[in-house]
Amino acid sequence: MYTFLIIIGVLLLLIFLLYIDFIVGKAITKRKVTRRNYPFRESNFQIFNDGKDLFPDLFQELENAEKHIHILFYTVKADTISTQFLEILERKAQDGIEVRLLLDYLGSFQIRKKIRNKLKEAGVEFAYCNKPTLPFFYSLQVRNHRKISIIDGKVSYVGGFNIGKDYIHANLKLSPWRDYHFKLTGEGVDDLQREFLFDWTDATKTNLLQNPIYFPEQPKGNARHQIIPTQGVYLEDVLCGLIRNTRKTLFIGTPYFIPSKRIMKELCMAQDRNVTITLLLPTKPDHILVKEASFPYLRTLLKGGARAYHYKHGFFHGKIITADDEICLVGTPNFDKRSIFLNHELVCCIFEPSFITEMNSIVAKDIAVSEKYTxxxxxxxxxxxVLLEWIARIFAPLL
Known part of the structure; x- marks a missing residue:
């Protein structure tokens, strides 16, 4: 009995210390973050919702690079697709092209030292971002969840896909994989380039932001948009502002629906204004507890008249919010507390009617292969x- 009490006491102390570490880390981070505001831009967009279409296009643009390649991913796996991707980077570096590869420390843990050394020997400049620092537990939770690729400062990609064979339907449990990613050319490339270089500076202490070779003159595109970076701060403000100004319809597509109290309050207030809310979520979760964690919020919204669907044709990993068919938010953040309060994310707000019409058409096809929650x-x-939902409430700040 005495031993049991000691074990319980040690566990409670550990939980308390982890809690203090998390609170302190969050406060320190909030003080350090500076909000970056980019102006409205005009660019051209090409939408990809299948990795089998995205990767050949991305890999070909990498092959065509003439000056520099800058890439940031949350996850690069160690498999055949990743090997093909890394071999292109090695070959381009050997040809004299500047190649910089920035990966999240935990998200890309499969990239072992042997692989990193091979990249560096070929001339690829490699770095990890978000390495654990004091406070340790908090820094382990903060991830760089962005996915940005920029070629010659003229062509860029951003969205929900990472690099690996999972994303070309090779994961037997989750296939086929459904996601939203886009290719961007035009004025907005400069903002994506800046975000990559800000993250590169944080990781390597090498500041390349003032070098004009990375910022060639950009043509205007057809779609008006704005890039919004977030770092565990400000995303909640962006989402609340969008919901508060919605008048008729709000669509949210996300793999994880775990909103903050403030966002949930705005959603309920929107329903009181007769805003029609539609949600699209996955049927199969790719992480433990995330599905059950969404159920309390879904119950509340369904009682208020919302419609919620779960995607049946594989795994839905798309990140999209459309308000009144006038503004569409796509990018890297999920609709969960981890993206809202912890991760480094990147959102693109697009106002172009033709882009929104195209995304609506894609979403309609996804809903057509989904089942309605009741x-x-x-x-x-x-x-x-019930048990998993109860446990999920405890760990909700980390989900």
């Missing part, structure tokens, strides 16, 4: 689901 299903869960 209150009856959510209010009568299985005992296992």
């Amino acid at each position: 209150l009856q299903y959510l209010e009568k869960p299985k005992p296992k689901t």
